[in-house]
Amino acid sequence: MNSNGRTRVGKYEVGRTIGEGNFAKVKFARNVETGESVAIKILDKDKVLKHKMIGQIKREISTMKLIKHPNVIQMHEVMASKTKIYIILEFVTGGELFDKILNHGRLKEDEARKYFQQLINAVDYCHSRGVYHRDLKPENLLLDSDGVLKVSDFGLSALSPQVQENGLLYTTCGTPNYVAPEVINDKGYDGSKADLWSCGVILYVLMAGYLPFDDSNLMELYKKISKANFTCPPWFSTSAKKLIKKILDPNVKTRITIAEVMETEWFKKGYEPPSFEKTNISLDDVDTVFDESMVIFFCLITKYRKMSFNLSEDCCFQWQNPGNLVIERKEGRPMxxxxxxxxxxxxxxxxxxxxxxxxxxxxxxxxxxxxxxxxxxxxxxxxxxxxxxxxxxxxxxxxxxxxxxxxxxxxxxxxxxxxxxxxxxxxxxxxxxxxxxxxxxxxxxxxxxxxxxxxxxxxxxxxxxxxxxxxxxxxx
Structure with a gap:
């Protein structure tokens, strides 16, 4: 702890809140051992239990463990205290791709293609690991300081074990303007083709500056999506129009695949395949984060240490380094x-x-x-x-x-x-x-x-x- 009352979570010094939702906060933090900046997603266990979200949180953690790709936000580690779950994430400084469009308007075709290539790289790799994002949109695409795209927010993702025997998913989720028609129809859908549809909508938004499907009436919006009722602006190149229409095909059987997208001349222009190491990841330890008996055990140890060393408030069990402590102190002055x-x-x-x-x-x-x-x-x-x-x-x-x-x-x-x-x-x-x-x-x-x-x-x-x-x- 230092004199200005910062919170310390294990080896991380926690700073300002950079995002907030119904069940979690995301805070800026610094690894005091390396000086590296990170983002910590903090979930309240009581809220997770109350809203029966344990399965969803486990899937999100499992997903981020499985995906190690330069165009996906990286998860460094997960820790759990008696009351909270801490997900330590890569910190990116370039903001949302959505903000880039808001600030500067539509992108030129070459720039849009660069981001689309990185998006397809990430989504294709996710699918190869049995992960389907299911909520792809510009707000969930972040940029680092070098302008490299990073896919984030796997809170609605699905893993291969969720796929039914017929190869389909059945949970309706996502953001209406970006959702594929088969997801809306609630008759089962192929996760990879549904994700690709969302990528097609994103490409359209990047190049047009507005949505292909939009209506204040939700039912009317769904009708437009189901019929793929949209037109491309005149500034789209012929090859870009052709590709988008193949992606935004309401007929799943005739819709283009990601492999076929990557073979098109439009996509291959200036394409640089990602370079990274593929590693084997085990998910056997994910349940440990939710193992109350282990957390209570370490809390008892910490309670004993408090009596001996006068430490403060919380204790933390970390599955990569058991026995790590989270020490929190109430702030007596502004951070x-x-x-x-x-x-x-x-x-x-x-x-x-x-x-x-x-x-x-x-x-x-x-x-x-x-x-x-x-x-x-x-x-x-x-x-x-x-x-x-x-x-x-x-x-x-x-x-x-x-x-x-x-x-x-x-x-x-x-x-x-x-x-x-x-x-x-x-x-x-x-x-x-x-x-x-x-x-x-x-x-x-x-x-x-x-x-x-x-x-x-x-x-x-x-x-x-x-x-x-x-x-x-x-x-x-």
Whole structure:
């Protein structure tokens, strides 16, 4: 542990939250032995058990153990404490491919082809290992600092043992706009051909900048998908149009296969096969993460050590290195964010995105800086959010803002955290945890108006301002 109150999970020093869902949080972390940056996916065991998700989590862990490919997010290890499961993942800094399209619009055909080639490489390898992703979309495709595509989020994936005797899968899942028609029809589907359909939709989106199938009415959307009712824009090359139409063929029997895609002239242009070592992986130890008797045993050992050495809160069993401890300490001050961690909040380590407002882009999180004391920042946010109909839950320098009204996707839930980036300078991050992104943007616009007296401003218009903590330029 160090003086700024960071949490330590085994050999990992845990930092800021970089993603959040209903059952898990993803946090930035650093391996204190090697200095390597990682992402830690933290799952609450009680929630996993309550929602009967043990099978799904085991599949996700098994899948990520099986897939060791340069175009797939790598899982380093898994640990489990009495209350939590920790999945240690490769940390990538280039953001989502989806954000690249939002920021810059459609891609040129050669660039789209490069990403599509990497996507097909990854999906083909997954299928060779008996893994079917089942939720391929640009939001689940990440980019590293070199622009290399990485497939992520195997939470809905299926493994070969789930395939029925007739070779089909039957669980309907995925994101509607990207789902193959046979998945919608609920009569069984071939996982490899369903994944390829999603790849075809992704290729269309990369080159067009919009979806081939879209409708606010879900039934109408399904009709368009079932009939493959779409047209290619005029800027698509003839060979690209031909390939996309072969992939987005509603007839599974005549739909092109991945092997046939890789043999097309359009795909082979500038193609570089991936280079990596294939290893044999055992899944025999996956159940250990959920073995309560082993976890309790190590907790008892840790409890004894606490009595002897006054260690703090939790213990952790790690299947690769049994006996590893997780030591957590309550934060008594805002988390200190050093220069590298500050830069890591910016997509692709491009510092311009820290200080430039991207107009017209729908964001799921936003940040601002303030020179006011952290306690005052928290107090001001609470004062501003309460009249807007939000319930406020505070814990040290973190807040949860829960909307009282039901929106398009349920109640809006906003996670807020204050970070110290320098003496008397704080960064405040607001992130949508649940609800609709457009509603989050509207909420933030109203909130920022109420907070204008605590936000630091760096531009020339600051001169002559009367406020002690004047308004700042916001950065995304």
């Amino acid at each position: 200190l964010m050093n220069a590298f961690q500050l830069i890591s909040t910016s997509q692709g380590l491009n510092l311009s995105s820290l200080f430039e407002k991207h107009m017209g882009v729908v964001r799921r999180q936003t940040r601002f800086t303030s020179k006011c004391p952290a306690e005052e920042i928290i107090s001001k946010i609470e004062e501003a959010a309460t009249p807007m109909g939000f319930d406020v839950m505070k814990h040290n320098y973190k807040m949860k803002l829960q909307g009282s009204k039901t929106g398009r996707k349920g109640h809006l839930l906003v996670a807020t955290e204050v970070f110290e980036v320098a003496p008397s300078l704080y960064m405040v991050e607001l992130r949508k945890s649940k609800g609709d992104t457009l509603e989050f943007n509207k909420f933030y616009k109203n909130l920022s108006t109420s907070l204008k007296d605590i936000v630091w401003r760096t531009d020339a218009s600051n001169e002559g301002a009367e406020n002690e903590c004047p308004q700042a330029k916001l950065y995304e």
